[in-house]
Amino acid sequence: MVSLLFSLGAASLATRVSAAATSGDFNILSFNVAGLPAILNDNAVPGDKATNAGIIGDLFTEYVYDVINVQEDFAFHAYIYATDDHPYRTATSGTAAIGSGLNTISNFDWIDFTRVKWDDCSDASGADCLTPKGFTFMRVIVSEGVCVDFYNVHADAGIEDADEIARASNLQQLADYIDTWSIGNSVIVFGDTNSRYTRPLDKITVFQTQNSLTDAFVELERGGVNPTVETICDNPSLINTCETVDKVLYRGSKQLTLTGTHFSYESSKFLQSDGSILSDHNPISVNFTWAVSNSLRQSGFWGGPHGAWFNDIQSIPSSPKTSVIKFSGGSRLDSVAVTLTSGATFTHGGTGGTATSLTLGSAEYWTSAKLCQAQYNSQTRNFYILATTSTGRTLASGTATSDCTTFTAPTGYQIVGYMGQDGDEIDQLAFIYAPL
Ligand SMILES: *[C@@H]1O[C@H](CO)[C@@H](O)[C@H](O)[C@H]1NC(C)=O
Numbered sequence: 144m145v146s147l148l149f150s151l152g153a154a155s156l157a158t159r160v161s162a163a164a165t166s167g168d169f170n171i172l173s174f175n176v177a178g179l180p181a182i183l184n185d186n187a188v189p190g191d192k193a194t195n196a197g198i199i200g201d202l203f204t205e206y207v208y209d210v211i212n213v214q215e216d217f218a219f220h221a222y223i224y225a226t227d228d229h230p231y232r233t234a235t236s237g238t239a240a241i242g243s244g245l246n247t248i249s250n251f252d253w254i255d256f257t258r259v260k261w262d263d264c265s266d267a268s269g270a271d272c273l274t275p276k277g278f279t280f281m282r283v284i285v286s287e288g289v290c291v292d293f294y295n296v297h298a299d300a301g302i303e304d305a306d307e308i309a310r311a312s313n314l315q316q317l318a319d320y321i322d323t324w325s326i327g328n329s330v331i332v333f334g335d336t337n338s339r340y341t342r343p344l345d346k347i348t349v350f351q352t353q354n355s356l357t358d359a360f361v362e363l364e365r366g367g368v369n370p371t372v373e374t375i376c377d378n379p380s381l382i383n384t385c386e387t388v389d390k391v392l393y394r395g396s397k398q399l400t401l402t403g404t405h406f407s408y409e410s411s412k413f414l415q416s417d418g419s420i421l422s423d424h425n426p427i428s429v430n431f432t433w434a435v436s437n438s439l440r441q442s443g444f445w446g447g448p449h450g451a452w453f454n455d456i457q458s459i460p461s462s463p464k465t466s467v468i469k470f471s472g473g474s475r476l477d478s479v480a481v482t483l484t485s486g487a488t489f490t491h492g493g494t495g496g497t498a499t500s501l502t503l504g505s506a507e508y509w510t511s512a513k514l515c516q517a518q519y520n521s522q523t524r525n526f527y528i529l530a531t532t533s534t535g536r537t538l539a540s541g542t543a544t545s546d547c548t549t550f551t552a553p554t555g556y557q558i559v560g561y562m563g564q565d566g567d568e569i570d571q572l573a574f575i576y577a578p579l
Contacts, residue, residue, distance in 0.1 A: 163287040163553065166434040169209035169251075172409065173333040173389050174199070175297075175424035178217040179239055183270075186423040193222050195421045200226030202413055203248060208428065210283065211248040212295035214335040217274075220246065239274045245295045245334070253281040253293070255448035255571075261299070262316055265309035268301030278317050278334070280324060288441050289399060289433065290573075292325040296334035307344035310337055318349045325354075327454030327562065329399045331431075332356060333391040335424065340386065341373040347390075356392035359403040359429045379410030380425045391429045397456050398439045398575070405430040439577055441562065442550035445514040446571035447523030448564060455481075455489040455560030456575055463487075463559040463577045465509045468530050471496035472541030476525045476569045479561055481509075489560055493567030501530065501538040508533040508557035508579055514572060515547040524570045533557075552576045 176199055177186035188195065196219035203211055204227050216223065217239040224232060231249040236242035236258055243258060257280045264272040278296040285291055296317060299309040314336065321330060338347040340361075348369065350356040361369055364384050376385035383406055395401035409426040439456060460483065469480040471492070478492030503509065515527035527541035552558055553576060560575035 174426035196222035267303035267305035450566035470540030476541035
């Protein structure tokens with residue numbers, strides 16, 4: 144299902160480089176699995192909920208979706224995981240009243256998984272405040288140096304005014320989080336928004352206007368025009384043009400083109416043997432293609448998911464070249480900086496440590512960086528960096544550990560900036576590459 148294309152220049156056959164994929168595709172599924180205890184809500188789904196959950200897990204395995212976000216995965220979670228066989232899956236946050244019902248099932252590994260509870264809820268209709276609903280965040284590693292920020296969401300339900308006000312607050316909270324934690328990154332939000340474009344009080348358009356996300360349904364089934372007249376989908380839905388509250392929204396980034404190629408209600412695949420539905424929601428699927436940019440790329444990450452997110456990629460000028468590399472360190476890595484020939488300087492981390500710097504020649508490029516991590520106060524952060532240039536000169540800072548990795552710019556590329564998470568030291572770090 145995951146296909147990867149490799150572009151290998153003639154030079155790379157001679158000079159050993161790791162051949163990172165430069166384009167590929169994947170697909171996703173969003174499914175509200177109606178897993179509240181039957182005594183709270185039978186969801187008007189025939190049959191036994193535990194049996195149905197086992198069938199859902201079986202179908203996740205059979206159709207091998209690359210990343211699946213489920214909502215209302217409460218009382219029958221174990222039955223889904225018993226029959227699903229994806230390699231990466233979130234640990235449940237608990238059943239109804241304890242957990243959010245949000246889980247992710249994936250063919251790809253991820254970093255930085257976070258669960259966030261909504262600030263507001265409304266019991267005007269339904270019992271949304273019964274359980275701590277919210278959203279989850281994870282940075283999915285689709286391929287080497289290909290990262291996409293995935294959000295799973297379950298917003299407040301109901302159509303009383305108080306419900307819509309709570310839901311608008313939920314959607315705004317998520318939009319603001321994306322603005323802070325996904326600066327410069329590709330994003331896919333998919334889940335149960337409980338919203339329709341025909342419910343203006345919800346302000347679901349916040350993702351389009353504030354975060355520059357594209358709704359895959361609107362793009363691929365509605366000619367790019369948000370619905371203005373309510374359409375209700377059958378379940379199972381045999382058409383893809385009706386609007387449901389379950390949504391997929393996405394954007395690419397300067398380093399990665401992301402394109403939605405196919406939207407569908409997968410309802411006919413998710414049925415009991417007698418043809419009955421398995422959930423009161425239609426599952427929705429979107430196929431994506433991706434391609435790394437030729438002008439800016441990124442490395443993988445090293446270190447731990449602590450501190451604030453930063454990303455230089457938005458500020459890197461055209462035709463960048465590093466002129467000065469500057470680090471500060473001591474027992475750990477306090478800060479990293481880079482000055483480009485344009486004069487732009489990017490600095491991250493704190494003010495401690497001993498400063499050291501290296502000024503590059505006009506034909507000298509920063510081509511690789513070794514990072515070492517370890518734990519400090521029970522949290523992983525970067526302890527050491529070693530930069531190497533195209534002429535073999537080096538600059539090191541901090542204290543090496545036994546847990547290290549080296550990121551090398553692709554052939555014909557150099558390091559020109561950073562992304563990651565920092566506080567008064569460098570918790571997590573990745574490098575931005577640009578052509579020589
Ligand atoms: C979407 O992706 C799935 C899984 O790779 C594939 O089976 C299906 O043919 C794709 N659909 C389209 C229309 O590309």
